[in-house]
Amino acid sequence: MARDPASILRQRFVEAIALAFPQLGGEAIDPGVGPSRAAQHGDFQCNAAMALGKRLGLSPREAAARIVGALRAGDLAEPVTEGSIAGPGFINVTLRPGALAGLLEEMERDGLGVPNAGGGRLAVVDLCGVNLAKQMHVGHLRSTVIGDTLARVLGRTGWRVLRQNHVGDWGLPIAMVTARLMDEPPAGGPDRLTLDDLDRAYRAAQRACEADEAGLAAARRWGMGPKALGELEAQVSGARELSERARAVLVRLQQHEPGVMAVWERIRDVTMSACLAVCARLNAEVLPEHSAGESAYGPDLAGVVEDLRGRGLAVEDDGALVVRLDAPQDGAIREPLVVRKRDGAFLYATTDIAAVRHRVQRLGARRVVYAVDARQGLHFRQFFAAARRAGYARLPDGSEALLEHAAFGTILGQDGRPFKTRSGENVRLTDLLDQAQERAAATLRAKNPDLPPDEAAGIARAVAVAAIRYADLSTERTRDYAFNLDRMVAFEGSTGPYLQYAAVRLASIMRKASERHGAEAVAPATLAAASFPCAHPAEKALALTLLRFGDVVGQCAESLEPHRLCQFAQDLAGSFSAFFDQCPVLGAEDAALRTSRLRLCGLTRAVLADCLTLLGIPVLDRM
């Protein structure tokens, strides 16, 4: 049960509205309840009266008056009267100090107020999306970090979460690398094969493939005669031969021919162990059991396409098989979706449709969330629509699973262009982490020279993760952002390290309290016996911030927007810092107030730690 005051008040206002306006017939009305933005308008407000008044032909203030008359909130709020109505019909609510303390107690007891929206239902989160034979680069950073955070948030709100790493292990490029490795076995033997080797082979293969395509495209574009075309084809014949050979290997691969499979499996193992190590460094929970390669859907593809065609959803067009989606109920998408190429091969759209069916109908997912680049937006609209049309998103109970593209923007360099190295290569995630770690280590040496070197190294790792993850999660998901190492590893301002620092100061207070007054001074039983302090403005402000937590997590799970959580963490760290400045804890006037404030610190620490953990930011005791 949600026990944050916004939820409670929301419920009370819903009841009051139903009571005041029976003509609504119990219809669900959004009461528009939320924390007030300005302290002079009380702690919470209800904005429902204006819309209701309009709808029911009453003046907004009259509607507000009726709501106020029907409202029962005396247990937690100061009396809400006609005097509480302001402006066009805002209803302002101020919590009673005693109620504030009571709500904090309830929150502390009851999962920090986080709602159980999932109720044990299954949510699949598609994240990471590495490709075989490729190093993880910045392109994978957002999918991994955002996907991991969304998975954590969904799990925290009661969803059973299944992460799926949709590994690109299927296409022609992989076959090319496989072919190349079969031709030229690695010098040190298969056991010495590294992801670097594979990465080089991949790029070489890709270049060859592009040369082939480009040559033929040029020939077609210039409308060359057979003779000239033949010469050009001779020029690209080397590349062409490679492509042909790769196609042959792809066929053998898809037939699971043992010799080819052995090479492919080696590529897979080398890639995945290296990539999962990077995920672990990013504090992202992406494990071997989450790998669900595209190849796993291979056996389903022919059946899916046959099903689509048999029901008239997929039709022939210029030799290819396409699904038309231009009907309004499909989203009026002009571009048809190709599910089978002219040469009979399937595409990633086919795989994605098969994956939806698998996730919804075999695994039972109520939500399928894709943390994937926004540039694939059209593709997602297309195959979501196709999958829905085919009924693949329908659950056994007849309800429709929610297919959600949690799209994110591009990481840019300082020049505003997509982030690349000087030589135009993708930036490796390992290099990025190394750099962030070095910066963090240097800052730590300057700020806290007393840290033992081995401890400092571990802290630098944690700070680097905080810096990178926070920078990625703190802006609206769909925005592009410019990668700026200096800004993200800064220990001040809106950064991950600043949040860690707030948690460290809280830990430090608890530690010192224990040192000075004995371990029992901070024991749960001792703290639980003290009431939360809400007399000082800074105490009340901190309390109100804490009480927002559950609602924020719930909204984050619904909107799939981690930046809300970042904003909250920032607010909380800020409220705490102000409190820390104005309200001595260890130096409080008497033992009772000290214990009381310690309890507030304990809850603050718990909420901040919970929030940071949801963001995948390590919580430290010292830094």
Place this chain on the structure above:
RNA sequence: GUGCUCGUAGCUCAAUUGGAUAGAGCGUCGGCCUCCGAAGCCGAAGGUUACAGGUUCGACUCCUGUCGAGCACGCCA
């Protein structure tokens, strides 16, 4: 050409999904450590929310148009 996303303080970003006086951080200026970690806090300056209309009690948010930016546009993934 069509579609998607976007345009907010000098810079980087928010804004309770239509709510009250548009808020933070960085930078600038001014205060605050004999006291719990100053990596902090308090205050000041900084805005025609690209522009023009429209919808209504109320618009950064919704609708139309203009300008500007990025991205994507059936047989790659």
